[in-house]
Amino acid sequence: MTKISKRDQWVAVSMDGFGQLMASRPKVAVVHDLIQNAVDEDVNSVNVVLESIPGRRAKARLMVEDDSPEGFADLTDAFTMYKPSKKKDDPTKRGRFNEGEKFVLSQCDEATITTTTGTVIFNDDGRTVTKSTRPCGSLFDGVVRWTQDDVDEVLTAVQHLLVPDGVTVTINGSVMDGRLPVTVLDNVSLSTLRVAEDGSFKPTKRQTTVEVVVPQDGETPHIYEMGIPVVEIDTPWHINVGQKVPLNRDRDNVTPAYRRALLAVVLDATVDLLDAEETSNVWVTEAMPEASAETLKTVADTRWGKGWVVHTPTDPEANANAASHGMTVVHGASLPASVWTALRDNDLTSSSASEYSLGPKSGKDFPDAPQTPLTDEIQRYVGSVAGQLLGFRHTVKVIDDPDYGCQGQYSHGHITIGLQQMPAAKDAASFAASIDSLIIHECAHRYESNHLSTAYYEACCRLGAKIRTIEDRWTMDTAEYLR
Numbered sequence: 001m002t003k004i005s006k007r008d009q010w011v012a013v014s015m016d017g018f019g020q021l022m023a024s025r026p027k028v029a030v031v032h033d034l035i036q037n038a039v040d041e042d043v044n045s046v047n048v049v050l051e052s053i054p055g056r057r058a059k060a061r062l063m064v065e066d067d068s069p070e071g072f073a074d075l076t077d078a079f080t081m082y083k084p085s086k087k088k089d090d091p092t093k094r095g096r097f098n099e100g101e102k103f104v105l106s107q108c109d110e111a112t113i114t115t116t117t118g119t120v121i122f123n124d125d126g127r128t129v130t131k132s133t134r135p136c137g138s139l140f141d142g143v144v145r146w147t148q149d150d151v152d153e154v155l156t157a158v159q160h161l162l163v164p165d166g167v168t169v170t171i172n173g174s175v176m177d178g179r180l181p182v183t184v185l186d187n188v189s190l191s192t193l194r195v196a197e198d199g200s201f202k203p204t205k206r207q208t209t210v211e212v213v214v215p216q217d218g219e220t221p222h223i224y225e226m227g228i229p230v231v232e233i234d235t236p237w238h239i240n241v242g243q244k245v246p247l248n249r250d251r252d253n254v255t256p257a258y259r260r261a262l263l264a265v266v267l268d269a270t271v272d273l274l275d276a277e278e279t280s281n282v283w284v285t286e287a288m289p290e291a292s293a294e295t296l297k298t299v300a301d302t303r304w305g306k307g308w309v310v311h312t313p314t315d316p317e318a319n320a321n322a323a324s325h326g327m328t329v330v331h332g333a334s335l336p337a338s339v340w341t342a343l344r345d346n347d348l349t350s351s352s353a354s355e356y357s358l359g360p361k362s363g364k365d366f367p368d369a370p371q372t373p374l375t376d377e378i379q380r381y382v383g384s385v386a387g388q389l390l391g392f393r394h395t396v397k398v399i400d401d402p403d404y405g406c407q408g409q410y411s412h413g414h415i416t417i418g419l420q421q422m423p424a425a426k427d428a429a430s431f432a433a434s435i436d437s438l439i440i441h442e443c444a445h446r447y448e449s450n451h452l453s454t455a456y457y458e459a460c461c462r463l464g465a466k467i468r469t470i471e472d473r474w475t476m477d478t479a480e481y482l483r
Contacts (some may be wrong), residue, residue, distance in 0.1 A: 027153060028103050029103070033103055035228075043068045043365055046170070047063075049062070058145060062140070063140065065137060071116050071136065091208075092226070112140075113138065115134060118130060119132040134430065160219055160229055182270070183211075187207045188208055188209055189205050190206075192244045194439050209242040210265055212269065215237065222238055223239050223254065227240060231254055233262070234282060236278065245258075246258055259286070261290060267284060267287040267288070268292050279299050300348060301307055303325075307327045309328075309330070309355050310328045316450075332417060368398065368399070369401075375419070377474075377476045378396065381435065382415055382417065384417055385440055386443050395415075396415050397415070399418050400420060403420040408442045410445040446459070447459040
């Protein structure tokens, strides 16, 4: 048994004050702490009894019994605050500050702890230690300041525990059911806590297991620490971490970095279970920067559809063209910068301009094609028809280069034709039809630059009707030039 040193007598603790401080914790945390202390030991069963005491207003009896072979190896653990816990340096145990029973006692009017090494009685007379023992395990028997409503609330909340394999937990005679996880992730590297040489907790990383568990009806998904719910989370599932979770002092939150890392692990494992609506949830976006490249692609394609493109502010026509082809155009402001960085780093983004621009895709200065009977006739015919359609003379340039990015371009009084970008033609008639279509297309830009606007559409209609009135017709036999 650990002796109390003179230094330990420097400070006295007001149990009333401590109880008021700890009263902000959920009432079910009282039962959680007792159960977790039990399952941290080598136990097969934990039995909990919680019921209001007849005739005693706002009082209830709470008993938690386990079958640990060792019990309390050191009886002073039952009443010593902040004594270094034997579980402190084991990341697979829940204890940290040797505080659990003391928190429970702060919510009690009286209590008795009986274990293999003795008995401690807490009541109005103070603390009494006796030699009465049990052959194995420990029994906590206390009177808590709870109404019947409190009891009902705790009995409901305690059902959210995830019972460890190999342990039977009974609540008021009913055995809690175990739950099969959706998936179990092994060898997951996550932050946890280690004990430094000075006895303080330091962050570290180690491999652990993570269970993804479907919530029961009415349950709010939580991050669990070895079966104990500790932090609410907006995933569709509970996430049960198999080691100490690095929580704040009040044990009600994790750091943003830990949350992102944990969510990324879960997203990698469950992305194929998500539909388009679910991939738009906040937790998915939060996890994406640390998810795998395969997961990122699956999320993006599920959320926006295959072929999605990034909005190009300088090319509204490309954005509209992509949308007209059924593609989702994703605006930059719709995602955090960290997500865009992850998508780009994994070569998962294409801009609307690169895929759907209706203008030339190269800024290269292309030379004129060599003069041939075909290029001479294209220049003559296009210049003549465009001049008659628009009422003024046009010059025509022909480019015969595979890198030229479009069939044609229009500027006031000038038309460029990309010969190798023209549709393949089987005969002179189909080639002539392609030339006429291109003339209408380019001349319509005299009135409107946006291919997808109503004004451009109406200009094409007017010019298409007018071209029928022009006597000049393509007559050259182009068979020898057709590719």
